[in-house]
Amino acid sequence: MNRDVIVNFDVLNKDALLIVISGPSGVGKDSVVKELKNRTGQFHFVITANTRAPRPDEVEGVDYFFVSKERFEEMIQRDELVEWAHVYGDYKGVPKAQIEDALASGKDVLMRLDVQGAKRIKNLYPEAILIFLLPSNEEEWNRRLQARAEEQGTDLDMDIRLKKVREELTALNIFDYAVVNADNELEHTVDTILAIIAAEHHRLVR
Amino acid sequence: MNRDVIVNFDVLNKDALLIVISGPSGVGKDSVVKELKNRTGQFHFVITANTRAPRPDEVEGVDYFFVSKERFEEMIQRDELVEWAHVYGDYKGVPKAQIEDALASGKDVLMRLDVQGAKRIKNLYPEAILIFLLPSNEEEWNRRLQARAEEQGTDLDMDIRLKKVREELTALNIFDYAVVNADNELEHTVDTILAIIAAEHHRLVR
Numbered sequence: 001m002n003r004d005v006i007v008n009f010d011v012l013n014k015d016a017l018l019i020v021i022s023g024p025s026g027v028g029k030d031s032v033v034k035e036l037k038n039r040t041g042q043f044h045f046v047i048t049a050n051t052r053a054p055r056p057d058e059v060e061g062v063d064y065f066f067v068s069k070e071r072f073e074e075m076i077q078r079d080e081l082v083e084w085a086h087v088y089g090d091y092k093g094v095p096k097a098q099i100e101d102a103l104a105s106g107k108d109v110l111m112r113l114d115v116q117g118a119k120r121i122k123n124l125y126p127e128a129i130l131i132f133l134l135p136s137n138e139e140e141w142n143r144r145l146q147a148r149a150e151e152q153g154t155d156l157d158m159d160i161r162l163k164k165v166r167e168e169l170t171a172l173n174i175f176d177y178a179v180v181n182a183d184n185e186l187e188h189t190v191d192t193i194l195a196i197i198a199a200e201h202h203r204l205v206r
Numbered sequence: 207m208n209r210d211v212i213v214n215f216d217v218l219n220k221d222a223l224l225i226v227i228s229g230p231s232g233v234g235k236d237s238v239v240k241e242l243k244n245r246t247g248q249f250h251f252v253i254t255a256n257t258r259a260p261r262p263d264e265v266e267g268v269d270y271f272f273v274s275k276e277r278f279e280e281m282i283q284r285d286e287l288v289e290w291a292h293v294y295g296d297y298k299g300v301p302k303a304q305i306e307d308a309l310a311s312g313k314d315v316l317m318r319l320d321v322q323g324a325k326r327i328k329n330l331y332p333e334a335i336l337i338f339l340l341p342s343n344e345e346e347w348n349r350r351l352q353a354r355a356e357e358q359g360t361d362l363d364m365d366i367r368l369k370k371v372r373e374e375l376t377a378l379n380i381f382d383y384a385v386v387n388a389d390n391e392l393e394h395t396v397d398t399i400l401a402i403i404a405a406e407h408h409r410l411v412r
Contacts, residue, residue, distance in 0.1 A: 132410070177408045192408060199405035202383045202398060204338070 017108045017200055018125050019043075021193070022118035023133030024168040025161055026144040028181045028189075030063075032133060033112045035190045044107040046098050049075070052090040065095070083113075083120035088160065092117075108197060115168040122174050129200055131193060132175040136182035223314045223406055224331050225249075227399070228324035229339030230374040231367055232350035234387045234395075236269075238339060239318045241396045250313040252304050255281070258296040271301070289319075289326035294366065298323075314403060321374040328380050335406055337399060338381040342388035 021033055037045060050064040051072050060066050067075075072091040075081050084093025094111065102109040113121060121128050135141035145161055172178070177196050181189040227239055243251060256270040257278050266272055273281075278297040281287050290299025300317065308315040319327060327334050341347035351367055378384070383402050387395040 172410070175410055177405070178410055179408055192404060195401040195404040196408060198398060198401040199383070202385055202402060204378065204381055204384055 018128040019110050020118050020130045021112045024165045027133040043110040044102045044105040046111040050092045085116045115171045130175040132178045133181045224334040225316050226324050226336045227318045230371045233339040235318050249316040250308045250311040252317045256298045291322045321377045336381040338384045339387045342386050
């Protein structure tokens with residue numbers, strides 16, 4: 001066979017992918033990312049900086065970098081963040097160094113971001129794959145939002161959260177995939193996300 | 207929570223998908239489709255009509271409809287075929303009734319087509335998902351083509367096949383995914399195809 005009939009295997013997307021796990025408040029982004037971390041070593045995880053107090057089970061440098069508001073405002077001033085947001089009175093954002101290290105690692109990069117953050121990442125990295133998590137139904141979602149509000153705040157906080165959820169849902173059109181994260185179906189959610197990532201590695205470059 | 211914050215779950219693609227398994231001669235399309243059939247009941251398989259003689263392990267109405275050239279030419283005249291091709295002196299094609307029944311079944315529809323057929327299907331059904339099978343390397347491919355030529359034909363046939371492979375590779379740009387079907391890795395090929403199909407069910411409608 002002549003050399004000129006060889007398939008150009010470069011059509012296959014062998015590059016590391018940038019994958020964003022997002023979705024509205026209370027949908028379970030943290031649990032999904034934690035389960036992905038437990039299940040496989042195939043990802044480089046980007047750690048987000050956060051000014052809120054750690055929850056009991058959260059570990060510095062693993063779940064988040066917990067920094068003071070003063071330090072965070074300094075990072076904003078120095079343009080050290082790829083994206084940041086002011087959420088429920090706290091700052092949250094991705095340090096540039098984190099994402100650049102991640103992309104250089106050669107592994108698929110996985111980020112957990114709120115919807116606002118996902119939007120900014122898509123503008124910066126149009127090739128990013130955005131996965132939107134959904135609750136399986138309205139009742140389930142309402143229950144999770146209530147639980148989160150009781151854990152953290154007040155009735156006012158609940159109103160702010162509901163307003164935010166409405167805003168977040170308008171962003172659905174920038175996402176590539178939607179996955180339902182139903183109660184007690186975390187394994188299935190993670191299976192689906194892993195299938196999406198496997199499939200994306202076989203998509204042909206257009 | 208007000209009703210207007212409900213997610214519109216119609217953004218999820220719950221419709222049955224039309225999936226085409228294709229790729230150049232000798233890449234193992236038949237084995238892959240057979241293994242998909244063995245592995246899961248989730249698909250409706252479209253049966254192709256063919257005028258060549260059945261191979262020893264092929265079953266009428268399961269692998270193909272084996273019809274005479276006269277009958278096939280009648281089907282062409284009566285416009286009973288979605289697509290057809292004249293391949294190595296024989297006719298091969300998909301009866302319209304087959305694909306229409308399949309789409310009405312509500313199951314994902316799976317078709318094995320040569321590259322020419324895949325092109326025609328993409329024109330007729332732009333939403334079809336086209337998967338291109340590749341050999342893992344040139345040597346493997348050459349060996350398979352030789353084996354097929356020895357099984358069926360002559361040296362001349364081998365030349366025709368090589369010319370055809372060159373043509374077929376130019377069609378790669380219409381495909382959505384490429385999957386390597388390596389020797390002794392059929393399980394892995396099929397795992398990847400099933401992941402692609404799972405992922406496609408979660409793609410957001412643009």
